[in-house]
Amino acid sequence: MSLPRGDGFIHLADYRPPAWRIPSAELQFELGPDATEVTARLALSPDPAQPGEALELDGEELELLAIALDGQPLPPERYDYDGRRLRVHGVAADCTLETRARIHPAANTRLEGLYRSGRLLLTQCEAEGFRRITFFADRPDVMPRWRIVLRADRAAYPVLLANGNPVSTRELGDGRHEATWENPHPTPAYLFAIAAGAMERVSSTLETMEGRRVELNIWAEPGDVARCAYALGAVERSLRWDERRFGRCYDLDVFNVVAAQDFTMGAMENKGLNIFNARYILADEATATDADFLAIESVVAHEYLHNWSGNRVTLRDWFQLSLKEGLTVFRDTEFSADLHSRALKRIEVVRLLRSRQFPEDAGALAHAVRPDRYREISNFYTMTIYEKGAEVIRVLHTLVGEAAFRAGMDRYFADNDGRAATLEDFLAAHAAASGRDLAQFARWYSQAGTPELHVTDAFDAATGDYTLTVTQNTPPTPGQPEKLPLLVPLRFALYDASGRAITAPPEADAVVHDGLAELTAPTHVLRWRGLGARPLPAFNQGFAAPVKLHFDYTVDQLARLARLERDPFNRWDLLQRLATDALLGAAHAEAATAALGDALADLLADASADPAFVAECLALPDFDTLAEALPEVDVDTLVARREELLDRLAEEQVEGLQARYDALADAARGGLGGEAMSARALRNACLAWLTRLDPEAKLAQAQFDAATTMTERLAALRCLLHFQAPGADAALQAFRDAHAQDPLVTDKWIGLVATRPDPEALDEVQALMATPWWKPANPNRVRALLGSFARSNPLGFHRRDGAGYRFVAGQVVALDAINPQVAARLLGGFESWRRWASPRRELAREALASLEGKLASPDGRDLLQRLLG
Numbered sequence: 081m082s083l084p085r086g087d088g089f090i091h092l093a094d095y096r097p098p099a100w101r102i103p104s105a106e107l108q109f110e111l112g113p114d115a116t117e118v119t120a121r122l123a124l125s126p127d128p129a130q131p132g133e134a135l136e137l138d139g140e141e142l143e144l145l146a147i148a149l150d151g152q153p154l155p156p157e158r159y160d161y162d163g164r165r166l167r168v169h170g171v172a173a174d175c176t177l178e179t180r181a182r183i184h185p186a187a188n189t190r191l192e193g194l195y196r197s198g199r200l201l202l203t204q205c206e207a208e209g210f211r212r213i214t215f216f217a218d219r220p221d222v223m224p225r226w227r228i229v230l231r232a233d234r235a236a237y238p239v240l241l242a243n244g245n246p247v248s249t250r251e252l253g254d255g256r257h258e259a260t261w262e263n264p265h266p267t268p269a270y271l272f273a274i275a276a277g278a279m280e281r282v283s284s285t286l287e288t289m290e291g292r293r294v295e296l297n298i299w300a301e302p303g304d305v306a307r308c309a310y311a312l313g314a315v316e317r318s319l320r321w322d323e324r325r326f327g328r329c330y331d332l333d334v335f336n337v338v339a340a341q342d343f344t345m346g347a348m349e350n351k352g353l354n355i356f357n358a359r360y361i362l363a364d365e366a367t368a369t370d371a372d373f374l375a376i377e378s379v380v381a382h383e384y385l386h387n388w389s390g391n392r393v394t395l396r397d398w399f400q401l402s403l404k405e406g407l408t409v410f411r412d413t414e415f416s417a418d419l420h421s422r423a424l425k426r427i428e429v430v431r432l433l434r435s436r437q438f439p440e441d442a443g444a445l446a447h448a449v450r451p452d453r454y455r456e457i458s459n460f461y462t463m464t465i466y467e468k469g470a471e472v473i474r475v476l477h478t479l480v481g482e483a484a485f486r487a488g489m490d491r492y493f494a495d496n497d498g499r500a501a502t503l504e505d506f507l508a509a510h511a512a513a514s515g516r517d518l519a520q521f522a523r524w525y526s527q528a529g530t531p532e533l534h535v536t537d538a539f540d541a542a543t544g545d546y547t548l549t550v551t552q553n554t555p556p557t558p559g560q561p562e563k564l565p566l567l568v569p570l571r572f573a574l575y576d577a578s579g580r581a582i583t584a585p586p587e588a589d590a591v592v593h594d595g596l597a598e599l600t601a602p603t604h605v606l607r608w609r610g611l612g613a614r615p616l617p618a619f620n621q622g623f624a625a626p627v628k629l630h631f632d633y634t635v636d637q638l639a640r641l642a643r644l645e646r647d648p649f650n651r652w653d654l655l656q657r658l659a660t661d662a663l664l665g666a667a668h669a670e671a672a673t674a675a676l677g678d679a680l681a682d683l684l685a686d687a688s689a690d691p692a693f694v695a696e697c698l699a700l701p702d703f704d705t706l707a708e709a710l711p712e713v714d715v716d717t718l719v720a721r722r723e724e725l726l727d728r729l730a731e732e733q734v735e736g737l738q739a740r741y742d743a744l745a746d747a748a749r750g751g752l753g754g755e756a757m758s759a760r761a762l763r764n765a766c767l768a769w770l771t772r773l774d775p776e777a778k779l780a781q782a783q784f785d786a787a788t789t790m791t792e793r794l795a796a797l798r799c800l801l802h803f804q805a806p807g808a809d810a811a812l813q814a815f816r817d818a819h820a821q822d823p824l825v826t827d828k829w830i831g832l833v834a835t836r837p838d839p840e841a842l843d844e845v846q847a848l849m850a851t852p853w854w855k856p857a858n859p860n861r862v863r864a865l866l867g868s869f870a871r872s873n874p875l876g877f878h879r880r881d882g883a884g885y886r887f888v889a890g891q892v893v894a895l896d897a898i899n900p901q902v903a904a905r906l907l908g909g910f911e912s913w914r915r916w917a918s919p920r921r922e923l924a925r926e927a928l929a930s931l932e933g934k935l936a937s938p939d940g941r942d943l944l945q946r947l948l949g
């Protein structure tokens with residue numbers, strides 16, 4: 081790590097190992113909501129390779145109460161502290177530094193460091209929050225073993241948790257008590273955590289493959305503990321899966337998870353003490369949707385799986401962020417795919433990639449999976465680091481195969497256990513295990529932008545020669561005008577006239593094996609000789625590489641392929657392509673619409689098709705995905721076209737939709753089994769289509785009234801509100817009242833109000849801000865109201881008069897003073913502004929320009945500069 085250069089950026093190239101190591105750290109907390117005192121005793125040891133370096137520690141907004149070196153209080157001339165860095169002068173050898181500092185949890189609205197949520201006190205340290213707790217070398221390559229002593233009033237804080245294993249507890253006599261924890265694994269400060277308060281738990285015990293008995297606990301505020309059982313099961317499944325699939329065991333005697341109502345991100349993988357946003361823990365059928373359950377399971381798995389990919393092997397510096405995040409997303413998606421439907425998981429991931437990561441990679445905030453400079457690391461917890469990072473791991477997996485991939489992972493874990501690693505360490509392990517040179521593959525990490533493959537074909541009827549010419553290019557991104565060719569594994573198949581796959585491999589100027597071409601050059605040619613007729617090609621099955629593939633299919637070809645492809649992901653993808661042509665393909669839009677209608681009719685009539693899969697096919701590409709395919713986005717036209725297509729298809733398919741809706745009624749009734757979830761998914765998709773034809777929204781009203789699960793109730797409420805049914809207001813009020821005490825369910829109806837597809841939705845959003853429902857310090861509430869408005873309400877956010885942009889910009893200013901990371905995420909809604917057609921581009925620029933000089937946080941300022949850059 082290093083300090084910023086004169087340009088204000090921290091550069092990867094400037095990395096230097098820590099000048100001082102901290103082999104062990106002991107912290108004592110005297111906990112209180114208004115003031116907490118933190119005593120830190122650090123064993124410090126200079127790096128022999130860097131003798132004479134000054135001793136400097138991070139410390140942000142700390143009130144320094146006392147400082148001593150080797151037991152002797154330090155006189156003022158021996159140190160200085162400017163509110164950001166503590167410098168201790170005249171030390172050159174091993175020593176013990178003790179500091180005492182005061183912090184103020186209840187006043188901490190940034191939710192970084194130690195803060196209060198409800199009646200709990202808890203911490204969030206990643207990336208650089210630990211320096212808001214005490215003085216420390218707050219960088220991931222400094223990894224002490226920790227001893228943590230917590231003291232607090234027993235009545236208010238009966239449960240005291242920290243990283244590692246519990247060692248001892250005792251009463252202190254004055255109504256206070258104490259708990260001591262020890263974390264035996266070398267752990268960086270960003271994984272430090274404590275939690276204290278009147279929590280209750282659900283728990284279980286199990287024995288790891290290595291024979292260690294582990295206690296698993298999920299902790300929550302007393303009223304919430306009844307909704308933790310599902311998350312506990314998800315922890316058990318994650319632990320077992322990592323043993324089975326990766327041979328990785330849990331390594332402490334307890335695994336604690338805490339649910340907090342106030343949390344900026346989704347969850348945090350602190351060693352032995354994961355802290356979660358309550359929305360990714362609390363669930364029962366009356367308050368959580370099926371999608372919530374699946375998201376909970378996958379986030380629980382994600383955090384659990386970090387114990388190896390992130391904690392046991394951690395990061396050398398923050399440039400390596402995707403080394404833990406991309407890898408752990410890859411691992412958690414494999415977990416979900418192994419446990420449920422692989423095809424449906426792939427569809428979910430590719431949807432997210434296309435609607436959120438591709439636009440990021442094409443917009444003002446584009447950056448490489450491993451950036452080479454940053455001003456503020458908090459702004460790099462992005463779709464690119466997470467989702468593209470996971471896709472790049474999947475590319476590696478595709479290139480080397482499961483067995484070599486597993487061998488590479490084993491080697492990576494073995495070689496780097498207890499270390500702070502780099503991407504190079506990861507690649508070296510995989511290169512050694514697979515015997516492959518991964519030099520070109522590594523470009524995926526340094527080059528931003530979504531690669532595009534253009535494929536053309538030619539058939540010579542006289543000779544039967546068929547060629548595919550594949551060219552690749554990656555468009556320029558901010559700071560990276562020129563791009564080099566990537567190693568792209570391209571899957572392909574050819575079908576003959578009777579629909580059989582042609583198995584003969586092509587002659588090629590690329591490595592080709594098992595239907596996979598390894599593209600390495602700007603252009604490759606694949607040639608088959610002596611074919612009887614022009615074949616039909618198919619590409620990138622399973623979305624093996626995160627690229628945009630262009631091939632000029634006729635509508636007939638697409639429709640035929642959609643029937644030939646057996647893999648459900650590919651069929652879904654071809655229907656998405658047909659829908660995109662129906663919406664954007666001027667020349668054959670009409671033919672594509674007809675073909676799409678036929679395909680959907682077949683699917684609806686096919687009782688053997690998995691209903692959840694049919695539901696995915698009914699969900700056409702969303703606004704963001706479509707917008708990303710256009711050089712310039714005319715919001716009104718795009719939204720109107722999409723609505724027209726949906727109306728028309730609904731009319732054509734009304735019988736099939738109604739029949740399927742009715743037929744699945746029994747299967748949908750209750751329970752979290754795959755079949756019931758799948759039935760509810762399709763019924764809800766049908767309901768949304770049918771409501772287009774039903775101005776009274778009778779069916780939606782009936783479903784709302786009779787619903788026994790949140791999945792059914794919320795879907796019905798969405799239809800009532802978004803189509804402005806006569807019963808909408810009454811339904812909303814009933815829903816609101818029934819769940820007034822539950823912030824997570826309240827977020828759901830607020831999200832529906834904020835996403836009503838109508839420019840006037842802005843008025844309702846503003847009206848809600850004048851009610852007690854508006855809680856700007858609660859990140860979930862901000863996301864429900866403002867995040868969903870800016871990200872998922874194109875007609876509202878992109879109002880023609882610019883009021884949507886001005887409103888969001890104004891809220892960014894207000895939130896920047898409360899929680900800069902939440903504000904910065906909201907600002908990200910402007911990432912594609914340069915592609916918005918006039919007058920919106922100008923209006924957006926004005927709204928952004930109005931923020932200059934108004935954002936106090938480094939997060940907000942960095943993002944604004946990059947947006948306007």
Ligand code: PHE
Nearest residue numbers: 206207345346347348349461
């Ligand atoms: N590391 C967390 C995760 O992916 C995300 C996170 C980042 C949480 C920063 C809080 C702060 O799992």
Ligand code: ZN
Nearest residue numbers: 382386405408
């Ligand atoms: Zn993560």
